[in-house]
Amino acid sequence: MFQAYGTQRALEKLGYDSEFINLYTREEEKKNENKSFALKLKPLLIYMYARLNPKLQLKYKRFREFHGLMKLTKRYYNIEEIYNNPPNFDLHLVGSDQVWNLQRGFQNPPYYFLGFLGKDEKRISYASSFGTKNIDKKYNSRLKELLSCFSAISVREDDGVQIIKEACDLEATQVLDPTFLMNAKEWGELATKERLIKEDYVLYYGFDNSELSRQLIINLKKRLGLPVVAVSGGVSFPFKVDYFVKEAGPREFLSLFKNASFICTSSFHGLAFAIHFRKSFLTIKHPQRNSRMETVLNKFDLFDRQVKNANDLLIQSDEEFFVDYSKIEDKIEFERTRSLNWLENNIANLIE
Template identity: 70%
Template sequence: MKIGIYTIHSAYNYGAMFQAYGTQKGLEKLGYESEFVNLYTVESEKKNESKTVSFKPKPFLKYLYARLNPKVQLKYKRFRDFHSQMNLSKRYYSLNEIYANPPKYDIHLVGSDQVWNLERGLADRPYYFLDFINNNERKISYAASFGTSKIEKQHNQNLKSLLSGFNAIGVREDDGVDIVKEATGLEATQVLDPTFLLNAEEYNEIASERLIKEDYILYYGFDDSEISRQLIINLKKRLKLPVVAFSGSNFFPFKVDFFIKEAGPKEFLSLFKYATFICASSFHGLAFSIHFRKSFFSIKHPNRNSRMETVLNKFNLMERQAKNADDVLKMSDQHLFVDYTKFEDKIEAERTKSFNWLKNNLIEISEK
């Protein structure tokens, strides 16, 4: 029984790469052979490696910085090496190749991330809805995301047609369940992001050695809001520790003690594993704070907060969403730090629930 995985697996983005890794390793734990359908265009490769040139002053300077900075080039190499260790199909350079000759698998699985994002409308070739696969073939989604809390009604009919061929629909957010029901009348189940199919011990096995020898506060994310800036300042004042930051970008908007430019996926894990306290403005920053059972605050995203709130609600951790940066200076240690003994049973119950949903639906689909 071989499963083909369709997801965003090759982007030099920590969250995208780890959701893909979690999906494949989760299937491996269930006894299934799988591979990613390796759609990787030349344009995507150039974007990953900062090889796309613009001669406008600011973009051109960013291009030169990325191409000439050895730490940035080391980061790219580390992403390449990590990606090459995944089980991949032959490389497809365009959608035309896939649509002309669709891959053959026993089960076709659409993976996580915002693969069903309809903000720009429905694509002419809605690849992640598997419209090129016959409806008599086995199709399932696990933790697919619309990336929003609602979609335009104009997409309802097309969405119903596209999803009606799926044997089971698992979505990442509670809002995704509502979107599927309201738009199509079909039933979907909310499941955890695929990084939760693995545990801290399994991530420890591939994490790099410790990068920062002293204790530190970690900031990870993409946010440049005032609350993020002030939270960094107040956490440093409260904990009297240096602030280490990194993100998918080669630049960082705030003053910190260390900005790490060279971190690949394994270094990402190490930075979370050894942090004393974490401030995260991205979903996977929040997720890996929980994986490693770290005390943390998450920063509310201005318009894509559904996936963060879904996880925080599931685990009874909504109080870890920072509302006022000054609260950090007033909290007792009891409230500042997370006592995971209060949440461990809930986290493990939800993780097991998602794992069993995937296992049981794959068994049921396999028998059809």
């Protein structure tokens, strides 16, 4: 949702009106709000817990409200509706996130490659991602066929540039995730004004249940002497923490990051918002999809933020443990400007 919001705000800054194609299937809605259940014990218990827990119901309400802040087309309930009656715009843009993830092959039909458009329709990508360092060569021919229709291609990872070059012999540009097209002040204005946690705290945001994550939570609390607050996309959290915030919608999520004393995350956007709000942080390497984290960490000279051993943080000096953003402010601003300029120039070349 933040990627979508950041993209639309960037387009507004550049003077363009935009709408999101509002594809939201019944199945996705049920999944997002835990409205589906099976006659098996675990799914049934999750369903009952989500339906009866007022904090989770508040969370779903908050997401719906934030969704309403964006300009959307009418709601489409399946991809076939879009193919049968394609929306008509001067330019179509796809991105960000893993819209080109080919782990399970090509989606049929290839919606996220804008396959519903006519041959002469103008299209570009902004910060699209394959979610991996490489793809199976058997996809090369089809990928080239689909991407050759694009007037300009930008991707989120350095590896994506290489994939497109090797698989398609096409040029692509690496740009920042669209959340970087907004600054900390802009994101902070969206956050709830009242702090969710009154005292200082360490924030953990992630989706894994690794032993490394568990040990990091323990050692961060020991090192900093602060309570640990967790926020997650799920209805439960696998580790012992001082607070697990179940009711956070997008605005509350921003508030938790804005007011944290330190952040630990296994999520790319956890990393991104730690940087947006200039917080000291540690990241946990994803076992398969780590390319996007590595691109940002390398670009901003923050690769030492990726933890391999949880005990290291107990012996690091303060200089090693905390991030000195004064050393990298110029790099962050340079990359933000470069990414926004790519978007501005490629849109202007096509519709002005």
